[in-house]
Amino acid sequence: MNNNNIFLYGIDLWNNAAKNEALANYYWAPLMFDESGGIKPLNCGESAGFIKKRKPLSAAGTDVNTGIEGFNIKNDITKDRQYAQSFKVKKSGTLYKIAITLFKNHYPDSGLIVELYKAGPGDLPEKRVIFSTNISPAIIGWAAKNVLINPSLYVKKGEKYTIVLRTNATTGSYGFAHTEAAVYTKGKVSVKEGEHGVFNILPSGSLKFQTFVRRAPY
16 A cells, blocks of 8 residues: 555544535544554544645635634524624725635524624723624525525724624524634624623634625725
């Protein structure tokens, strides 16, 4: 056997047999062989190291980009738990698009509400909603992928805003991509527990998101 070859074991990750889950997630692991050529037992809990790709080029209009490396998924946006992510505008113009990595689980019976607020003290959302949209469960997939919202708001360089993710679903949940690493230091993640709770800043981390600003004409 050529020592330069790597053989991989792959399997679908199913979750309650949702209709499209054959395309959703996969587990991959390198195969190891003993002296007789037999396959050694797999340790499914282990992770395998791979060479990181170079940082991808940002799309046209990108203002804030948290990147793609080092993110995991969290699956606990419910009626009783909301999340918020603040960010700082880098250039003045029209905030015409926000991309957030999202997914759904256990058949939520209501949409995911995405709201935009001015960020107040401590990067927490102020009281007045300046943009809101309700994304249908049919639009959000079982696998984590970018979902786009289009605020079309004029913003100024240096201003801070907060994105809030919440739902009124009584069954199911929504999730997002998140990292504990300091990939984005100009904003903070906060969580709100219960209907009458308040947002509390988490010690570290960031959601996976991008904002897009079209510069104002001079």
